[in-house]
Amino acid sequence: MYSYIARQPILNLGQETVAFELLFRDGEHNSFPGICPDKATSQIIVDNQLTLGIEDVTGAMPAYINFHADALIHHFPSFLDPKKIVVEILEDVPFSDELLQACKSLKQKGYTLALGDHDFDEKWDVFLPFIDIIKVDVLDVNVLKISRFLARLKDHKITFLAEKVETLQQFEQLKVLGFTMFQGYFFAKPEMMKKRNILSSKKHILDLMEHASSEQFDFEAISHIFSIDVGLTYKLLRFINSPGYGPSKEISSLKHALIYIGDIELKKFIALLVLADLNESKPDEIIRVSLVRAKFCEQISAMKKDSENPPKAFLTGMLSHIDGVLDQNITAVMEILPLHREIKKALVQKDNYLAKYLELSFAIEKGNWMLAKVISDSIDLKEELCLDAYHDAISWSDVMLTCQ
Numbered sequence: 210m211y212s213y214i215a216r217q218p219i220l221n222l223g224q225e226t227v228a229f230e231l232l233f234r235d236g237e238h239n240s241f242p243g244i245c246p247d248k249a250t251s252q253i254i255v256d257n258q259l260t261l262g263i264e265d266v267t268g269a270m271p272a273y274i275n276f277h278a279d280a281l282i283h284h285f286p287s288f289l290d291p292k293k294i295v296v297e298i299l300e301d302v303p304f305s306d307e308l309l310q311a312c313k314s315l316k317q318k319g320y321t322l323a324l325g326d327h328d329f330d331e332k333w334d335v336f337l338p339f340i341d342i343i344k345v346d347v348l349d350v351n352v353l354k355i356s357r358f359l360a361r362l363k364d365h366k367i368t369f370l371a372e373k374v375e376t377l378q379q380f381e382q383l384k385v386l387g388f389t390m391f392q393g394y395f396f397a398k399p400e401m402m403k404k405r406n407i408l409s410s411k412k413h414i415l416d417l418m419e420h421a422s423s424e425q426f427d428f429e430a431i432s433h434i435f436s437i438d439v440g441l442t443y444k445l446l447r448f449i450n451s452p453g454y455g456p457s458k459e460i461s462s463l464k465h466a467l468i469y470i471g472d473i474e475l476k477k478f479i480a481l482l483v484l485a486d487l488n489e490s491k492p493d494e495i496i497r498v499s500l501v502r503a504k505f506c507e508q509i510s511a512m513k514k515d516s517e518n519p520p521k522a523f524l525t526g527m528l529s530h531i532d533g534v535l536d537q538n539i540t541a542v543m544e545i546l547p548l549h550r551e552i553k554k555a556l557v558q559k560d561n562y563l564a565k566y567l568e569l570s571f572a573i574e575k576g577n578w579m580l581a582k583v584i585s586d587s588i589d590l591k592e593e594l595c596l597d598a599y600h601d602a603i604s605w606s607d608v609m610l611t612c613q
Contacts (some may be wrong), residue, residue, distance in 0.1 A: 215231070215232040215573055215574060215575070215576040215599075216229040216230065216231055216232075216266055216267065216272075216603070217229060217230045217232070217392065217574075217575075217576070218392070218494050218497075218498075219273065219370065219390055219391070219392045220390070220391045220392070220494065221389065221390055221391075222384060222389055224391075224494075226270065226494045226497070227270060227271070227390070228267070228270050228271040228272070228273060228295065228390075229266070229267045229270055229271075229272055229273065230272075230273040230274075230275075230297070230392065231266065231267070231272045231273065231274050232576030266600070266603060267293075268607045271293065271294065271295055271321070272293060272294045272295070273294070273295045273297050273323065273325075274286075274289075274294050274295070274296065274297060275297045275299055275325065276296055276297065276298065277302065278302045278303050278305070278308055281296070281298065281302075281308060281311045281312065281315070282305075282307045282308060282311045286315060286320060291318060291319040291320040291321070292319075294320070294321075295321045295322070295323050295341075295342065296315055296320050296321065296322050296323065297323045297324075297325040297344070298312070298322065298323065298324055298325060298336075299325045299326055300324070300325065300326045300327055300328045300330070300333075301326070304332055304333075309335060309336060312336055312339045312340075313339050315339075316339040321341045321342065322339055322340050322341055322342070323340070323341065323342035323343065323344055323370070324336065324340055324342070324343045324344065325344045325372075326344060326345075326346050326349075326372070327343050327344060327345055328350075329350070329354065329358045337362070337365055337367070340367060341367065341368060342367065342368045342369075342370055342390070343362075343367055343368075343369055343370065344370045344371075344372050344392070345358075345369065345370070345371055345372060345388075346372045346373055347371045347372065347373055347374060347379060347383060348373045348375075349373075352382065352386070355386060356386055359386055359387050368389055368390060369386075369387055369388045369389065369390070370388065370389075370390035370391065370392060371383045371388040371390070371391050371392070371393075372392045372393065373392070373393045374391045374392065374393035374395045375393050375394055375395055376395055377395065379395065380395050416434055417431065417434055417479045418479060418480070418548075420476075420479065428467055428468070428472075431467060431475070432467055435467070445466055445467075445470075445478065473520055476520050476523075476524075480503070480520075480523065480524050480527040480528070495530050495533065497606055497607075498530060498574070499526065499527050499528070499529060499530050500527070500602075500605070500606035501526075501570070501574070501599070501602045501603055501606045502526030502527070502529050502567065502570045502574075502602075503523045503524070503525075503526035503527035503602075504523070504526070504601070504602035504605045504606060505526060505566075505569075505570045505573075505598055505599050505602035506522040506523060506525055506526035506563070506566040506567060506570060507520060507522050507523040507526070508598040508601065508602065509522065509566045509569065509588075509590065509595065509598060510522030510523075510563075510566060512590055512594060512598070513562075513588065513590070515562075521549055521551055521552050521563060522563055522566055524548065524549075524552050525552050525555045525556065525563045525564075525566070525567055526566070526567060526570060528548070528552070528556060529556065529567055529570075531556075539556055539557055540557055543556060543557055551563055555567060562588075565584065565587070565588055566588075568584055569581060569584040569585060569588070569595060570599070572584055573595070573596065573599045574599075581595065581596070
């Protein structure tokens with residue numbers, strides 16, 4: 210029996226990730242249509258008791274979990290630590306006195322409760338004393354209706370979370386209305402229509418990128434670049450000392466550090482440096498998602514027995530957000546970065562095997578299990594192996610974020 214989890218970030222006013230919404234499935238059984246996702250979520254939690262571990266998936270951040278009415282009435286959330294989850298009640302859950310009493314009981318036990326996809330129906334008003342968070346699908350409701358609803362609830366101590374926020378304009382408007390938490394893909398898109406110039410101080414980073422995309426690795430040239438930048442050297446040593454690379458190793462020189470890490474891992478580290486360096490003023494979630502995609506694509510590539518030098522699949526995933534980072538379209542970005550032609554084709558034309566790996570990552574990231582199965586079948590890989598790889602990529606990315 211398998212259990213798989215996808216996570217979607219929830220951000221605060223500062224565009225910092227403060228929680229994740231979790232989406233569950235149980236292997237092939239949920240790949241077919243006609244299965245209620247809310248019921249599936251509840252059943253998987255009970256059957257597997259979150260064997261993947263909430264902390265392992267969310268990095269100790271709160272987890273928003275959708276529950277069906279039956280699961281709430283039978284107190285299934287009580288299996289989970291109230292400090293680690295937010296119990297989300299969707300608007301299509303049938304209203305009943307039993308459900309109201311279940312919510313009251315959960316609130317008394319210390320659980321945080323959220324009304325998800327809230328439709329502003331006054332029938333839910335009796336639940337408000339027990340509700341901490343209300344989630345609003347801002348694409349489904351007009352601004353005037355939202356404004357009136359928030360005004361009506363101004364005396365309640367409720368946090369308002371906007372779902373499906375896709376643009377900076379939406380984000381700014383919703384802040385004014387009173388929303389303090391946000392969910393959507395706005396953080397990964399350009400904040401304004403402008404181009405960010407690559408400053409001369411970033412030349413060393415891009416020089417490293419050129420080396421990372423080549424089969425032949427020039428350790429002398431790489432060593433020289435690191436030797437004239439204390440910050441880069443410090444980050445390299447932090448990377449080597451991270452839990453993802455086993456026991457700490459005493460490094461005696463810069464050359465020793467480069468040889469110890471090896472050319473394949475060093476190329477991956479360089480890709481991380483590029484993204485982190487160009488990512489200033491952008492939300493950290495961009496790096497987190499990029500790391501997950503990079504490691505996932507690398508693992509899929511390994512299963513397919515592709516050549517790992519240069520690490521094209523890893524670099525494809527790592528740079529999948531680079532257009533948003535630089536506020537330029539992806540074609541313009543590919544002209545800036547010295548990358549392998551197959552990576553450029555995957556990111557621009559989306560028409561090769563690397564693009565297929567990335568598409569599979571997107572499907573799992575969004576919890577689109579049916580599409581994930583279609584894609585995994587198309588590349589002749591078992592769906593369960595792909596989903597395991599994604600979970601491993603999440604764990605790896607959380608470790609790597611400590612190295613920045």
